[in-house]
Amino acid sequence: MLPDIKKRNALLRNLSFSDSNKNLALLLILPSIIIVFGVLIYPICYSLYMSFNKINFAQRQFEFAGLKNYLNMFTDKYFFNAIRLTIYFTIVTVFAEIVLGTAMALVLKQDFKGRGFVRGIMILPWALPGVVNGIMWKWIYNSNYGALNALLSQLGIIKEYQVWLGNPSSALNLMIFANIWKETPYVVLLALAGLSTIPKELYESAKVDGAGGWRSFWKITLPMIKPVILILTITKTIWAIQTFDLVYILTAGGPAGGTELITYYIHKSTFKFLEFGYGSAMAYILTLVTFLLSYLYIKSLSKEGEII
Amino acid sequence: MRSNTRKIINRAVIYILAALIVIYVLAPYLWLIISSISTKADLLKVPLNWIPRKPTLENYYTILAGTSSSTTDAASQFKYALANSAVVAISVTALSMVVGLLAAYAFARMRFRFKKPSFYLILLTQMVPPIALIIPMYMLLLKFNMMDKKISLIIVYLSLVLPFVIWIMKGYLASIPVELEESARIDGCSRMKSFVRIILPLASPGLAATTIFAFIIAWNEFFYALNFTSTIRAKTLPVVITEFSSKHGADYIMTSTGGVIASLPPVLLALVFQKYIIAGLTAGAIKG
Numbered sequence: 001m002l003p004d005i006k007k008r009n010a011l012l013r014n015l016s017f018s019d020s021n022k023n024l025a026l027l028l029i030l031p032s033i034i035i036v037f038g039v040l041i042y043p044i045c046y047s048l049y050m051s052f053n054k055i056n057f058a059q060r061q062f063e064f065a066g067l068k069n070y071l072n073m074f075t076d077k078y079f080f081n082a083i084r085l086t087i088y089f090t091i092v093t094v095f096a097e098i099v100l101g102t103a104m105a106l107v108l109k110q111d112f113k114g115r116g117f118v119r120g121i122m123i124l125p126w127a128l129p130g131v132v133n134g135i136m137w138k139w140i141y142n143s144n145y146g147a148l149n150a151l152l153s154q155l156g157i158i159k160e161y162q163v164w165l166g167n168p169s170s171a172l173n174l175m176i177f178a179n180i181w182k183e184t185p186y187v188v189l190l191a192l193a194g195l196s197t198i199p200k201e202l203y204e205s206a207k208v209d210g211a212g213g214w215r216s217f218w219k220i221t222l223p224m225i226k227p228v229i230l231i232l233t234i235t236k237t238i239w240a241i242q243t244f245d246l247v248y249i250l251t252a253g254g255p256a257g258g259t260e261l262i263t264y265y266i267h268k269s270t271f272k273f274l275e276f277g278y279g280s281a282m283a284y285i286l287t288l289v290t291f292l293l294s295y296l297y298i299k300s301l302s303k304e305g306e307i308i
Numbered sequence: 309m310r311s312n313t314r315k316i317i318n319r320a321v322i323y324i325l326a327a328l329i330v331i332y333v334l335a336p337y338l339w340l341i342i343s344s345i346s347t348k349a350d351l352l353k354v355p356l357n358w359i360p361r362k363p364t365l366e367n368y369y370t371i372l373a374g375t376s377s378s379t380t381d382a383a384s385q386f387k388y389a390l391a392n393s394a395v396v397a398i399s400v401t402a403l404s405m406v407v408g409l410l411a412a413y414a415f416a417r418m419r420f421r422f423k424k425p426s427f428y429l430i431l432l433t434q435m436v437p438p439i440a441l442i443i444p445m446y447m448l449l450l451k452f453n454m455m456d457k458k459i460s461l462i463i464v465y466l467s468l469v470l471p472f473v474i475w476i477m478k479g480y481l482a483s484i485p486v487e488l489e490e491s492a493r494i495d496g497c498s499r500m501k502s503f504v505r506i507i508l509p510l511a512s513p514g515l516a517a518t519t520i521f522a523f524i525i526a527w528n529e530f531f532y533a534l535n536f537t538s539t540i541r542a543k544t545l546p547v548v549i550t551e552f553s554s555k556h557g558a559d560y561i562m563t564s565t566g567g568v569i570a571s572l573p574p575v576l577l578a579l580v581f582q583k584y585i586i587a588g589l590t591a592g593a594i595k596g
Binding site: 022024025026028029031032033035036038039040041042043044046047050104107108110112114115117118120121122123124125126127128129130131132134135136137139140142144145147150153154161181185186189190193238241242244245248249263266267270271276279280283284286287290291294298 | 319322323325326330334337343354408410413420421429433436442463467530531534545560570571
């Protein structure tokens with residue numbers, strides 16, 4: 001008798017499937033919560049505290065400074081320079097990645113021999129470590145022996161080898177190109193996934209109605225992959241404003257501060273000039289901007305029913 | 309006749325565009341590989357020889373054997389960095405998969421207080437820019453005497469990879485019908501048993517993709533490693549690779565060789581398992 005009741009109770013306990021076992025649920029998420037809170041939330045709160053202090057790094061002394069670090073940003077011309085460059089960098093890279101990525105996806109959607117291979121290699125730049133991407137392009141852009149100089153001079157486009165990373169505007173644009181090279185294939189992969197959800201019948205009926213390729217692109221393809229493009233635009237923007245590796249490796253912010261993006265500038269102010277309070281304040285502003293973008297992202301995700 | 313010519317031109321255009329895409333994607337990386345098997349004489353020639361006269365694996369031997377006896381020299385640090393990278397990336401992957409899977413299961417299948425807010429909080433931490441985390445972490449690591457240790461990198465990376473694992477795996481687990489699990493439970497399986505017997509096999513494509521993502525994120529990470537490590541005790545490959553050029557003038561051959569070696573694990577994993585990865589990439593919007 002007794003074992004039977006026990007068995008039945010156990011069965012009932014098990015069957016009240018999602019409601020019971022609150023303790024078990026807690027136990028399952030506890031390790032994650034500890035790690036996330038201990039290693040992320042605590043530092044984030046600590047850095048808020050840091051941002052209100054003037055910090056003497058050598059002696060680890062904190063002195064309350066109120067909003068001074070935040071107000072300092074308004075008079076820091078290097079800060080504004082970094083913001084300006086970051087906005088330019090972000091707009092150009094994100095725009096180019098989306099346009100180029102979508103165009104490539106449209107090509108890779110066509111039927112041709114070797115399509116599997118071409119789609120397959122798209123994963124390569126995505127998987128490549130950011131550092132390796134940096135050193136690869138630094139070597140290609142090298143002023144004395146670089147492949148870019150060699151290629152352009154052998155094609156007769158330039159007469160003399162150029163110091164590509166030696167002037168601010170070409171350095172910035174080449175850095176942008178290096179970033180586009182690495183990030184575009186990811187756009188291709190997602191755009192291809194978006195394209196594959198478009199029913200073929202739509203194109204067929206458009207053809208019957210006499211619509212050409214160009215017209216059906218604007219009327220069918222683009223509206224159908226709009227959600228994917230929207231989400232890509234937001235995520236790509238978030239990652240672009242955090243670019244650090246490329247700046248560190250290609251140019252170290254130079255020449256003449258011409259490639260000093262915001263993350264690099266904050267890093268330099270903090271770890272080179274040891275302005276830990278000021279660095280924290282700038283990083284906080286950057287965090288707020290990112291959160292605003294993330295909010296848009298999550299909103300568009302839930303609006304699209306998490307299809308992507 | 310006219311429509312036939314048009315068709316041929318269309319085909320030709322597609323093949324030309326496809327060829328351009330292949331060149332665009334492969335050429336830079338191919339040049340890195342060529343540089344790594346070239347001799348100085350070939351690479352530093354003007355005009356450049358695109359194909360090396362005497363391809364050699366000597367650079368790989370030099371970098372892996374660490375011929376120089378000085379421990380501050382990047383080439384002799386390489387093998388230690390390789391070991392550090394492997395230890396850190398594998399530990400982070402294993403730990404984050406176990407811990408993350410437990411949490412993902414709870415989020416996908418159970419009801420508990422603060423479920424939604426805690427899930428969104430975990431996601432939100434992924435959006436915090438690394439620079440905002442590095443500054444306070446740096447102070448805290450100094451305070452607790454945790455600088456330049458592999459364990460510190462493992463803990464920090466765990467916090468970066470974990471939210472991502474939870475997010476992706478929650479999606480995969482939620483897509484498995486509850487009824488399958490329920491019927492197993494009615495047949496007398498324990499929660500644990502039905503998880504191992506029913507859920508895990510069904511979730512295996514997702515598990516594979518997530519494991520590879522976790523490994524690639526940990527293996528490729530540079531920003532934190534740059535700030536939190538300083539000697540061969542903990543330096544990882546990405547950090548050491550940047551030092552070939554800065555410490556001894558520009559040694560582009562060694563840098564290329566190191567770069568190829570560092571890129572092999574993630575690139576090969578991605579190429580081999582691309583089916584899972586692309587499915588994973590499109591299932592959840594992922595850190596690019």
